[in-house]
Amino acid sequence: MNPWIAKALVxxxxxxxxxxxxxxxxxxxxxxxxxxYKTPLETGLLVLAWVGFFxxxxxxxxxxxxxAEYALGTWPARRRCDVLGDRPLALLPVAR
Numbered sequence: 686m687n688p689w690i691a692k693a694l695v696x697x698x699x700x701x702x703x704x705x706x707x708x709x710x711x712x713x714x715x716x717x718x719x720x721x722y723k724t725p726l727e728t729g730l731l732v733l734a735w736v737g738f739f740x741x742x743x744x745x746x747x748x749x750x751x752x753a754e755y756a757l758g759t760w761p762a763r764r765r766c767d768v769l770g771d772r773p774l775a776l777l778p779v780a781r
Contacts, residue, residue, distance in 0.1 A: 688754050692745045699742060 744750045 695741045695745055699738075
């Protein structure tokens with residue numbers, strides 16, 4: 686796949702996610718909270734989620750991850766077939 690197609694899909698997905706979440710985020714900032722039970726664990730997990738949100742945008746906007754843009758070829762699929770054989774087909778349900 687051309688990396689620009691993947692980058693366009695990442696940007697489109699980001700825009701859609703922001704458009705879906707924007708009304709809920711606005712509403713949650715308006716509502717006053719009587720007592721906050723936010724823990725450092727929750728804050729840390731939220732920071733990790735934000736980092737995970739921005740990493741694909743960094744990939745789109747800068748050449749920071751250009752070292753990872755290379756074709757894999759067909760060897761992963763061949764190794765999967767060597768290891769698994771036809772077992773995935775055996776897991777499919779059989780109509781009786």
